[in-house]
Amino acid sequence: MNVKQTSDLKIFALNSNQELAAEMAQLLGCGLGKSSVTQFSDGEIQISIDESVRGCDVYVVQSTCTPVNTHVMELLIMVDALKRASAKEINVVIPYFGYARQDRQARAREPITAKLVANLIEAAGATRVITMDFHSPQMQGFFDIPVDELRGAPILSHYYEEMKLEDVVVVAAHKGGVTRARKLASQLQAPIALIDKRDSEPDSPESINVIGQVKGKNAIIIDDLINTAETITTAAHALEKEGAKTIYACCTHALLSGSAVKDIEASPIKELVVTNTIKMADEKMIEKMKVLSVAPLLVEAIRRIHDEMPVSPLFEFSFHL
Numbered sequence: 001m002n003v004k005q006t007s008d009l010k011i012f013a014l015n016s017n018q019e020l021a022a023e024m025a026q027l028l029g030c031g032l033g034k035s036s037v038t039q040f041s042d043g044e045i046q047i048s049i050d051e052s053v054r055g056c057d058v059y060v061v062q063s064t065c066t067p068v069n070t071h072v073m074e075l076l077i078m079v080d081a082l083k084r085a086s087a088k089e090i091n092v093v094i095p096y097f098g099y100a101r102q103d104r105q106a107r108a109r110e111p112i113t114a115k116l117v118a119n120l121i122e123a124a125g126a127t128r129v130i131t132m133d134f135h136s137p138q139m140q141g142f143f144d145i146p147v148d149e150l151r152g153a154p155i156l157s158h159y160y161e162e163m164k165l166e167d168v169v170v171v172a173a174h175k176g177g178v179t180r181a182r183k184l185a186s187q188l189q190a191p192i193a194l195i196d197k198r199d200s201e202p203d204s205p206e207s208i209n210v211i212g213q214v215k216g217k218n219a220i221i222i223d224d225l226i227n228t229a230e231t232i233t234t235a236a237h238a239l240e241k242e243g244a245k246t247i248y249a250c251c252t253h254a255l256l257s258g259s260a261v262k263d264i265e266a267s268p269i270k271e272l273v274v275t276n277t278i279k280m281a282d283e284k285m286i287e288k289m290k291v292l293s294v295a296p297l298l299v300e301a302i303r304r305i306h307d308e309m310p311v312s313p314l315f316e317f318s319f320h321l
Helices: 018-028 068-084 113-124 137-142 153-163 175-188 230-241 260-266 295-306
Strands: 009-013 035-039 045-049 057-061 089-094 128-132 147-150 168-172 192-198 207-211 218-226 246-254 269-275 289-292
Touching: 009 018, 009 295, 018 057, 018 295, 035 068, 045 068, 057 068, 068 089, 068 113, 089 295, 113 137, 128 295, 137 147, 147 295, 153 175, 153 218, 153 246, 153 269, 153 289, 168 175, 175 192, 175 218, 192 230, 207 230, 218 230, 218 269, 230 246, 230 260, 230 269
Parallel strands: 009 057, 057 089, 089 128, 128 147, 168 192, 168 218, 218 246, 246 269, 269 289
Antiparallel strands: 035 045, 192 207
């Protein structure tokens, strides 16, 4: 998967997901760029680039996951350093893009942090953003530089296709996930269902309904990210109650905050399939969890960008790496 003129392509890793960056560099046929990220005694971040990047096409790999603010600042400082070192192109590869959930003013006097972070990345000097599954698709419009938003669903669908499950139903964990569920269902040639969770009156039980036929079927719940796991485990319990035969769950971004891992382990979910856009801590790895790598997809995107080829085929479910 080597690209042309690899001497002018460099890939650097910051602290959020060095394993993913190393895998990407290996697939690209080049080593990771030499740099260091340290802190002053008061906590300020210091970055040193230990090789020339003048005139180079540079890719910086950094997910803005926990600790979010530290990883955002590392990325901004690295981009500034590369700009001042005369890098030709500064492409930021952000497998998981944090701060995308606050994309509008839901209530008065709220910030729009998604737009703020987009502005900061541009102001620092980035020339392109490569990411996966924005929590809010409209995030692309917050940038005035090229944005390639790759999808995790094709990776997940290929995994389930190889499982050759029968009597499958794809389940949207909430109303906002219907489009995602429909695309996966189309690829697996399966029907869809929806978990309809309605706000209840004070002192009244929560109303959770399953719309669609799930009894006796292998249900696959899909979402873009799992944070506290409340949504995904609630959906699993509702499907179990409605008679689903086996319950699987999948997502692109596994944040797994708080008691999420414990709740998933105690839920009816047989297997949780996630990707490595976020580094999975050892204590979060449980027997029922399967991690798929996004490195081949990101590397193919880099190869196509560097070789001035179209990236659009990567958005198709039928595309195989």
